[in-house]
Amino acid sequence: MEPTLTAYGAAKTVTGSCHLLAYQGRQILIDCGLYQGEAEAQNHAPFGFDPRAIEAVVVTHAHLDHIGRLPRLIREGYRGPVYATEPTLLLARPILEDALKLMLEEIHRAERKGKPAPELLWNEDDLHALYERFSPWPYYQRFAVGPFEIEFRNAGHLPGSAIVVVEVGGRRVVFSGDLGNRRKEVLPDPDYPPQADLVVSEGTYGDRNHKPxxxxxxxxxxxxxxxxxxxxxxxxxxxxxxxxxxxxxxxxxxxxxxxxxxxxxxxxxxxxxxxxxxxxxxxxxxxxxxxxxxxxxxxxxxxxxxxxxxxxxxxxxxxxxxxxxxxxxxxxxxxxxxxxxxxxxxxxxxxxxxxxxxxxxxxxxxxxxxxxxxxxxxxxxxxxxxxxxxxLGGFSGHADRDELLDWLEVASNVVLVHGEADKLERMASGLWERKKRATLAEFGRAIPLGT
Ligand SMILES: [Zn+2]
Missing domain, CATH: 3.40.50.10890 (Rossmann fold)
Known part of the structure; x- marks a missing residue:
């Protein structure tokens, strides 16, 4: 059986990043983020997989749309480690604690006005149980979770942000995470991906370039x-x-x-x-x-x-x-x-x-x-x-269209995530023009790594 990738978030939308890799009945998760803005209601929907069956979670960076459902994963029985770089895990704490504060404020506001209060997604106990699972890991050092060999490389998007390379069942898959803007002066430039059977790439700005x-x-x-x-x-x-x-x-x-x-x-x-x-x-x-x-x-x-x-x-x-x-x-x-x-x-x-x-x-x-x-x-x-x-338009934290196309130069098979559907479609046609295979991830649809 081929290893497979399934998106359980950020499919034809920007937020809620959550990707499951499965091989011979074993499963790991890449990111477990919150849906934000218009997609918010989806945070309360079932994950689409059993959190207790996941062996490890690998986190690309500390933005809420990549970490915000981790405490809910714990609440629903996840007991494995959460791997990320040390800066990511240090930054995750204030971000998650602030998110909890905002959720509680929203509930209190609704109660004061006598309106139905939204259900709390997770609480402080879940958060502390999550911190116990935090396992810092440096860039460029492989580690194994069952049959999955995993490595972080620098994504240049936030301090500690990572591209994730996974080898499993004789295949290699690369997750771009959120890819940084190469013009940024405060962060290092993102690493280029290695050759891979599949690259899961973000496409937030797949349709346009930033101002210089x-x-x-x-x-x-x-x-x-x-x-x-x-x-x-x-x-x-x-x-x-x-x-x-x-x-x-x-x-x-x-x-x-x-x-x-x-x-x-x-x-x-x-x-x-x-x-x-x-x-x-x-x-x-x-x-x-x-x-x-x-x-x-x-x-x-x-x-x-x-x-x-x-x-x-x-x-x-x-x-x-x-x-x-x-x-x-x-x-x-x-x-x-x-x-x-x-x-x-x-x-x-x-x-x-x-x-x-x-x-x-x-x-x-x-x-x-x-x-x-x-x-x-x-x-x-x-x-x-x-x-x-x-x-002022030039401060974006994401790679723009030309940077993404440059970064994907070595890729031959790309699955696009983390972008609005029309932007990802524009990105996909840019990749087709370059003789690459490119598809948009769909929620819950398993994609074999090698085809
Ligand atoms: Zn981000």
Missing amino acids: LQATLEEFARIMARALGRGGKVLIPAFAMERAQEVLFYLREFESVGRIPVHPVYVDSPLTTRVTEVFERVRGAFSFKVQQLYARGIDPFQPQQLHHTASVEESKAINDLEGPATIIAGSGMLSGGRILHHLRHHLPDPRASLILVGYQPRGGLGRRLIDGETPIRIHGHSVPVRAEVHT
């Missing part, structure tokens, strides 16, 4: 200098893991070469603060440039006047401060979090600027601001928008 990073940085520095010169506040909504720190990295750089004045920078996100603390502990997982700064005693993610605010009171106090300042807060997609009260305060101020550095979904507040909507409603208030609104 240099042009983005020029624009970023120019907007910052102008906004600070006006004496206004600069608001930057950012994801707590990696994007927020990348913004801090460039603010420090701009200050150090005099592109922008030294000014107060507030990180108003307890999760960002926790993740930044982990970054310091895993400095070996960053690019050479970042490591060199650390070696010279410089914190690469620390502009000169950096403040981390912990309490809600401290957060609110930022808005009473006079003079220019940068405020970095979540959520990155403006769907909630502390950024909303900063927006409510500063959007009416023509000296202020809002800089969007991450993806803004259609219909979301960020997209409506880009489209010039005014006034907008925040927390039940009508807020006139007089601040400048900018959007």
Whole structure:
């Protein structure tokens, strides 16, 4: 019998990554992520396999859409190890703990309003039981789980992010995980995959290329200098893991070469603060440039006047401060979090600027601001928008179309996951043009590794 691969998540969608490898009745899982956004309801659906029959879980990186259902796996009887690189396992903790906090807040909110509360997917006990299963493993060192020989290689997407190579039953399969953007300065470039019978590749940006990073940085520095010169506040909504720190990295750089004045920078996100603390502990997982700064005693993610605010009171106090300042807060997609009260305060101020550095979904507040909507409603208030609104496209954490095609150069047989169906189809036709076999994974359909 051929070994098989089956997708139980991220099939024709971006979130919920979960892939099962089976051979002679033995099974391992690659990732067990949360569905997010429109697909959220699927988190409560059955996994599609028996968690008790899985021998090991191998995790590519610490984003919630790759780890967020691990505690549920434990809740449903999984008792094996969870293998990942050490940075991934260190970063997974604050991310999962924050996810639990958000789930509990949502339930309390529903109860207060007398609405039916969503069922809690997993609790603190499940989380602690999960931590007991954590088994750190370095890059480039093979390990075996039954007939599966497994190796991590660098994916350049987050500190510790991994491409996973598995050999089983005389076949080799490569999982791209989320593949990093080669232009990123803070992370090392992703490794290329070895020859394989099958490559399971992400295709988030399978239909387009990113703006060049240099042009983005020029624009970023120019907007910052102008906004600070006006004496206004600069608001930057950012994801707590990696994007927020990348913004801090460039603010420090701009200050150090005099592109922008030294000014107060507030990180108003307890999760960002926790993740930044982990970054310091895993400095070996960053690019050479970042490591060199650390070696010279410089914190690469620390502009000169950096403040981390912990309490809600401290957060609110930022808005009473006079003079220019940068405020970095979540959520990155403006769907909630502390950024909303900063927006409510500063959007009416023509000296202020809002800089969007991450993806803004259609219909979301960020997209409506880009489209010039005014006034907008925040927390039940009508807020006139007089601040400048900018959007910067070059910071993506994912490989773009050309990078994916380049990365897949050695592949002959590709299964596409982790992307919206139309984007994956565009990616598949690009691969067909290059005389490769390419298909889209379908939920629950087993694919033989060698055909
Ligand atoms: Zn990711």
